[in-house]
Amino acid sequence: MVSGENMTDSISQLQRTLCRRQIDVLLVSQPENRRYLSGFTALDHSISESSGVLLIPKKGRSLLLTDFRYQLQAEEEAGGNCDILIYQRGLLPLLKTILGKMSVANLAFEADYFLHAKYLLLTKLAQSLRIQLTPLDGQIEHLRLMKSDEELALIRRSVALNETVFSRIYQTIKPGQTEIEVALALESAMRLLGAERPSFDTIVAGGPNAALPHAVPSHRPLALGEPIVIDMGLILAGYCSDMTRTIVLGTPDEHTVSLFRLVRQAQCAGLAALRPGVTGREVDAAAREVIKKAGYGACFGHSLGHGVGLAVHEAPSLSCRNRKLLRPGMVVTVEPGVYVKGWGGIRLENMAVLTEQGCEVLNRDTTFLDL
Amino acid sequence: MVSGENMTDSISQLQRTLCRRQIDVLLVSQPENRRYLSGFTALDHSISESSGVLLIPKKGRSLLLTDFRYQLQAEEEAGGNCDILIYQRGLLPLLKTILGKMSVANLAFEADYFLHAKYLLLTKLAQSLRIQLTPLDGQIEHLRLMKSDEELALIRRSVALNETVFSRIYQTIKPGQTEIEVALALESAMRLLGAERPSFDTIVAGGPNAALPHAVPSHRPLALGEPIVIDMGLILAGYCSDMTRTIVLGTPDEHTVSLFRLVRQAQCAGLAALRPGVTGREVDAAAREVIKKAGYGACFGHSLGHGVGLAVHEAPSLSCRNRKLLRPGMVVTVEPGVYVKGWGGIRLENMAVLTEQGCEVLNRDTTFLDL
Incomplete structure (x- = not known):
């Protein structure tokens, strides 16, 4: 608070x-x-x-x-x-x-x-x-909309704790564990480490389930080689974090790696476009264009990102519908994805704060980002 | 469903x-x-x-x-x-x-x-x-409002699973554990045993925290002898359960036992009054009267109960504001409580279905009810 x-x-x-x-x-x-x-x-x-x-x-x-x-x-x-x-x-x-x-x-x-x-x-x-x-x-x-220094410090703490939770649990994930087991491990760690609560229902979705952007964790066991989308966030001292990683247990195949790189490229394009004076629509378009050009436009059906603060979804949105100018002090997610029915999906999500010149990514975790 | x-x-x-x-x-x-x-x-x-x-x-x-x-x-x-x-x-x-x-x-x-x-x-x-x-x-x-036989069967399953979760975790609770740890153990067990999710945020509140009817589990360690309110429910195949037990680790003192008996007596009075043709208001009054007569009227500030089905809080309410007649097939909670600032609280909650003649309590768990 x-x-x-x-x-x-x-x-x-x-x-x-x-x-x-x-x-x-x-x-x-x-x-x-x-x-x-x-x-x-x-x-x-x-x-x-x-x-x-x-x-x-x-x-x-x-x-x-x-x-x-x-x-x-x-x-x-x-x-x-x-x-x-x-x-x-x-x-x-x-x-x-x-x-x-x-x-x-x-x-x-x-x-x-x-x-x-x-x-x-x-x-x-x-x-x-x-x-x-x-x-x-x-x-x-x-x-x-515009976060004070004090609020930004709280958001940074929330992001950092969320990453601590992710990296601790990530090391323990094994093939055969169910999505629910991993989601519970994440949510338990959040609260034991001091979070008020998850900022939304944690998503752990492996293989075909990863094709559902808002998948609900199931009793399906995770398998080697498949993409596993983990979308998680927590609330600490009132302020939310929100991060998505797509992980693979074992070695990803070439198709997975190429889609992963595509989504990461789209995310980088979005972050490069994120600065004061542009609209949410323009940032969304910058990332979407990358995915469209690769022929996967229809597989990225949601908007690029949303504001984060006391609420995990708040203004400003990075979507084709937001024609308002972005300003310094706003905090948003940048989360492109590609979803293929029957196969699975890849989504990557970081949070960033708009600065005077551009933006600063708030996440430090690089799991799989260098794939 | x-x-x-x-x-x-x-x-x-x-x-x-x-x-x-x-x-x-x-x-x-x-x-x-x-x-x-x-x-x-x-x-x-x-x-x-x-x-x-x-x-x-x-x-x-x-x-x-x-x-x-x-x-x-x-x-x-x-x-x-x-x-x-x-x-x-x-x-x-x-x-x-x-x-x-x-x-x-x-x-x-x-x-x-x-x-x-x-x-x-x-x-x-x-x-x-x-x-x-x-x-x-x-x-x-x-x-x-009126549950079909099929819905009632699903509600019974939800209640039974909730009790299984409670009794498993109840056996493991020890002084020094925090409220959050116990709440997490309960919610994890719910999901690992097949629940879709908790039907509301699980409450575990010990000592003075138990004086807050809607307490949020904290990092406070549970202590011997104090009242610990555990209010928990889950969703199974869409249908909710909701149960509250007040437990004591070690031996409760006389004051605690007397308040416990008072609340249990109020609950029994509510259940005795629960039948088709009476209003929610009348059932609430039957239980409340017991607590009032004992001089604790001001310590029972919420209504006696609410309907349960696909939503954990739905019609009909058992409150002074519900003047509608109850009918067979309705499912409600009966949950009187006494809350004393600085000391703690006692709440007991069972679910019951209205039958042609009266009601049937859906819970089997008797933990501490015979205190």
Whole structure:
């Protein structure tokens, strides 16, 4: 988590935006945004089961609204940053009382992380209090786009721990182990070494399973010579890492080596294009072009990369749909892949931070990158 | 997952509802509903990162729309039940083409699992095609409420496997082990014994941490004599289990034993009240009354239980807010708790299915229940 000072800065910036847009209070429901501005680390089991919301007034101290189950955690983690209120019968009744007391005229909410059914209920509440509702998206995500030095240091630690986990377990992988066994070994090591949790479900996919970009580890035993995609990340002090290696037990055949080199070449082309002032679309195209030219364009069906921070998938995306300019301080993945049904797949993923001139790759691990 | 026959029945029932309400197509976005009606098991990384939607027309075959990453999985799992279409540039452009071709006049969507921001985009699309949009919630959840014999058999298997995992690991727990180590041992055993995954983040909370109903396992070592809350569940063939035991290493002191007995008494009162024709509110009250009478009412701040099926938290809830009648075939948890800040907590949770006459407890494990 970022320190109190960074948090105060972010809240001040946000409050200036609220004042400018004549919004009295912003209701923050998105879990990473909530954490970013309060320090409260609870997760939502799902969007329908929120562990709380944050109210940011245009002036003054924030309020964190949560329920009994999270009371002690909220007091401990966020008590220094905001006032904590507990709702007994759901959020809306408490919200009604508070908004009434605060004499709010204009309430903004995150339409990007607010269920439409809940919006209909919120609308009724707002009408009864004569409050205007304003959808306000991307303001906090915008603050989160450019990482502070402190955040970048945390991301570096997360990346380094992820690599430590990978290299320890990599040495122990043997033919005959199942994908699930390797995935469990990785996830256990993450947590025993201090990670809060994996940043997403670890992927270990061998042979034909590696043709599924989002494969789920199975009981299939790993075999000599086949490509094995390992996509893994963890959360440390709130910040995510994300790395993919494709490994081979024993000696890869020529076909595997040639596809591996192709994907690595595409990754290098992407990293070479990654600098401030270009769009996500252009970086995606630089890497994709390499794979297309080799005749494998149809085998690379996902985008090149995504931002990483408090969330493992956040802005900016490196995809044909992102026409916005990249800026220094952004952190992204660069992860081209080639997937061939029935055979398998190769994906390589590193993280990089944009600098003033270009980018710096955050990964040190070179397993198989020199193949 | 339920078999093709049950799935066809559910779709027919749903299609009758669509016809009756003059809806041409229902857009299913909720992941468990999508799985229930298609067999497609992919998860959403978050609601903002959907792995696909299902279109149920009022007549005929369903369509599953997903992206490149899930194509092979969708074909394998759901190809027999619906047609699969892949979107290249996000869902909406493909949806527009399809809805145009199908000459849809009225499109329903799940407002309970649809982001408001996405709803605004869907509204534009609908206007351009002169389609009326109808929020339609709870129809599929309603079908999922009463478990078929086949589903119940799967739930029993899930509960049994969860207990096997618990009893194996329980025997190995020693003072000095950390909460995280025990949680990892439980989650590893789940997956090695065949579970798809834990149904929620396993809770292992000793001493003061046990006072947090939703504690996150920490590096704190477990100590002799303190209450240790273990709340665990898994997913097997799609169906969830959920069980809480509070254990003590060594000999519990009198205070612990008396609180333990109180919670067990409350649980028995809840189970005794659990039968068709009463409301969730009444069952909650029956258990809560026991704890209140003992002077611990304020220490039991969450509801008594929740439904379990494809989702670990689903309808019906056993809470003061549920005034609907319970019916045979519903499956719920009964999980009273007492939490004391600084000391710790006790929670006991079993699952039960409502029968014609009352209920049947699905758990066999009696660890510490006879304390």
